[in-house]
Amino acid sequence: KHYAVAVIAGDGIGPEVMEEGLALLQAAAEIHGGLAFETSTFPWNCRYYQEHGRMMPEDGLTTLRQFDVILLGAIGDPSVPDHISVWELILPIRRAFQQYVNLRPIKLLRGLESPLRCKGHADLDFVVVRENTEGEYSNMGGRLHEGTPYELAVQNNVFTRYGVERIVRYAYRLAKETGKRRLTAATKSNGINHSMPFWDEIVKEVSLEYPEIETRLTHIDALSAYFVSCPETFDVVVASNLFGDILTDLGAALVGGLGLAPSGNINPEKNYPSMFEPIHGSAPDIAGTGTANPIATIWSVSMMLDHLGERELGRLVLDSIEDVLAERRVRTPDLGGTATTREMGQAIREQLYRR
Amino acid sequence: KHYAVAVIAGDGIGPEVMEEGLALLQAAAEIHGGLAFETSTFPWNCRYYQEHGRMMPEDGLTTLRQFDVILLGAIGDPSVPDHISVWELILPIRRAFQQYVNLRPIKLLRGLESPLRCKGHADLDFVVVRENTEGEYSNMGGRLHEGTPYELAVQNNVFTRYGVERIVRYAYRLAKETGKRRLTAATKSNGINHSMPFWDEIVKEVSLEYPEIETRLTHIDALSAYFVSCPETFDVVVASNLFGDILTDLGAALVGGLGLAPSGNINPEKNYPSMFEPIHGSAPDIAGTGTANPIATIWSVSMMLDHLGERELGRLVLDSIEDVLAERRVRTPDLGGTATTREMGQAIREQLYRR
Ligand SMILES: CC(C)[C@H](C(=O)O)[C@@H](O)C(=O)O
Ligand SMILES: CC(C)[C@H](C(=O)O)[C@@H](O)C(=O)O
Numbered sequence: 001k002h003y004a005v006a007v008i009a010g011d012g013i014g015p016e017v018m019e020e021g022l023a024l025l026q027a028a029a030e031i032h033g034g035l036a037f038e039t040s041t042f043p044w045n046c047r048y049y050q051e052h053g054r055m056m057p058e059d060g061l062t063t064l065r066q067f068d069v070i071l072l073g074a075i076g077d078p079s080v081p082d083h084i085s086v087w088e089l090i091l092p093i094r095r096a097f098q099q100y101v102n103l104r105p106i107k108l109l110r111g112l113e114s115p116l117r118c119k120g121h122a123d124l125d126f127v128v129v130r131e132n133t134e135g136e137y138s139n140m141g142g143r144l145h146e147g148t149p150y151e152l153a154v155q156n157n158v159f160t161r162y163g164v165e166r167i168v169r170y171a172y173r174l175a176k177e178t179g180k181r182r183l184t185a186a187t188k189s190n191g192i193n194h195s196m197p198f199w200d201e202i203v204k205e206v207s208l209e210y211p212e213i214e215t216r217l218t219h220i221d222a223l224s225a226y227f228v229s230c231p232e233t234f235d236v237v238v239a240s241n242l243f244g245d246i247l248t249d250l251g252a253a254l255v256g257g258l259g260l261a262p263s264g265n266i267n268p269e270k271n272y273p274s275m276f277e278p279i280h281g282s283a284p285d286i287a288g289t290g291t292a293n294p295i296a297t298i299w300s301v302s303m304m305l306d307h308l309g310e311r312e313l314g315r316l317v318l319d320s321i322e323d324v325l326a327e328r329r330v331r332t333p334d335l336g337g338t339a340t341t342r343e344m345g346q347a348i349r350e351q352l353y354r355r
Numbered sequence: 356k357h358y359a360v361a362v363i364a365g366d367g368i369g370p371e372v373m374e375e376g377l378a379l380l381q382a383a384a385e386i387h388g389g390l391a392f393e394t395s396t397f398p399w400n401c402r403y404y405q406e407h408g409r410m411m412p413e414d415g416l417t418t419l420r421q422f423d424v425i426l427l428g429a430i431g432d433p434s435v436p437d438h439i440s441v442w443e444l445i446l447p448i449r450r451a452f453q454q455y456v457n458l459r460p461i462k463l464l465r466g467l468e469s470p471l472r473c474k475g476h477a478d479l480d481f482v483v484v485r486e487n488t489e490g491e492y493s494n495m496g497g498r499l500h501e502g503t504p505y506e507l508a509v510q511n512n513v514f515t516r517y518g519v520e521r522i523v524r525y526a527y528r529l530a531k532e533t534g535k536r537r538l539t540a541a542t543k544s545n546g547i548n549h550s551m552p553f554w555d556e557i558v559k560e561v562s563l564e565y566p567e568i569e570t571r572l573t574h575i576d577a578l579s580a581y582f583v584s585c586p587e588t589f590d591v592v593v594a595s596n597l598f599g600d601i602l603t604d605l606g607a608a609l610v611g612g613l614g615l616a617p618s619g620n621i622n623p624e625k626n627y628p629s630m631f632e633p634i635h636g637s638a639p640d641i642a643g644t645g646t647a648n649p650i651a652t653i654w655s656v657s658m659m660l661d662h663l664g665e666r667e668l669g670r671l672v673l674d675s676i677e678d679v680l681a682e683r684r685v686r687t688p689d690l691g692g693t694a695t696t697r698e699m700g701q702a703i704r705e706q707l708y709r710r
Contacts, residue, residue, distance in 0.1 A: 141511075153549050154511050155550035160506070161504060191491070193492075194508050196510075
């Protein structure tokens, strides 16, 4: 089987971690035998913006449309306002390709210790299903009375039944398919009194279709606290765009940090390419030093393999990451070691061959 | 000096913790000698709603207006939708009385251990200044195409220059007055591209007036992670209504839980009464058992004393709480002990007399 992979390495540490992600992908293909990944690299990043006045060409989305999947490194540079780099590249891709699920595992890998004193591997193993196309990131809004003391800015949170139903359904389906018992929906319907009560209603409606799954609606403030105090009570967490964003960075911090955290921007119907990317940013402060942790990207590649139906291979990649971490020999600085990005990537590849 | 205190004990554990808060307040007055607190109790809660169809009388705000300060227990009962109980009582008070600062210390008290493995008392001692009147809790929005597949809900985030400037200024002033070096402003201007860039602009403008203070704008997702990974890097955190809400519950979980976390809804100009309340909710599950931790309420009383200018007495109350915790003898169940609400309150009062 051949897969066409579009690669956007991006800015900062993006290209450094992507190199290891791609090397791993080729190693996985070699091991499998019957698989081939053809990668095409696109230089769309903040440098590109400075040269062309836009983050990607006008027909960028049309180009990407032809691929089976997209791998993204990290986007962002101090020279370009974040809301430009993000709104002209990452967010248009998520939306145009109906990648309405942002899937983010929160899992403490073997060999790692949580910063939470009393919590171990059994306590920290759940998944966050983040809505990825609407909600708080609506792009709708503006300003009035600019430059006066009466200036104001409005941003609309827009929640559609269409958008909420599909993400909530996906979360329940995932819970059911993976044999999970509990679904927690993040809300804030006490303070945010139009959109979040609507979200709650739809969660309750869909929950009726899954009587075997225990549903909880938890306000985002309490939920953030519960991530710390009782992470073992979560199986599948479903959250709006913003709440999912917050919960997954927080979750990442509880299982070893952003250097490890992967994500999949998924179009479950496979009508469009899905996109896989580490949750971390471009980290300009350490870019060029070769010390970034490539695990978030490699784990994202593992999720990509899952998505393509190569579940066994995906599992093998994640197992190899865990083996290397459990061995405690090769570790990047974020994990307290001195290994380089390349050494870390190489150790995982070698382990993959060994397995 | 006489102070008139309006007391709204509320629902669930509200009345139980309030009883200890008030007993403490009278003890403090006795110790001080020259102070007297006249309390008036208002039965405004969800039961009141069921009887009267509203959370407080029509002239409720006019009544409260005449007091120096308000003490609130907790509001909320499963029988009344949260967005009603909250929007007809707590939020109108915060707004009508221009309590635009919600002040929330995140401080690991003596005698307590953080759930964070490597963090101690020196690491966990900062304050969150939460905007308390606008932003994401705007009450503006609604629905369209109800009951059809095309149904949608919109909620407007409304940020005014007036509202943002005053909260940001307050935060800088607080940093300066308390000799703090760093101010961190929570943002999400990469994803929320109208309101949050506006917020950022105002933070940057005001920061120019405080060159001696180091300003950082940090996205709320990363910031939540930093609360876990490097809480020692915060002095004053300023945040919008929603972000402040999330950060302070998270922060509370890092320093012993919601049973301890106090807050002040403050009108700095003192044109209106300010309101002090524990961050926790009404906890219907443990209401009536007499096991709720009253410390959040007692600490809120300490903050109230600070606000009234009785700083020494406020300090004494907090010291007494810490003494009792450090002694490890009397602890409520949330802290791993078996003491009742009353025993905990009494121990703190006794310690206050002893000091
Ligand atoms: C009751 C609720 C609306 C409230 C808030 O979100 O402000 C509470 O969570 C708090 O933090 O005081
Ligand atoms: C870059 C930014 C807009 C993005 C988001 O908030 O979605 C990032 O934080 C993420 O989590 O992928």
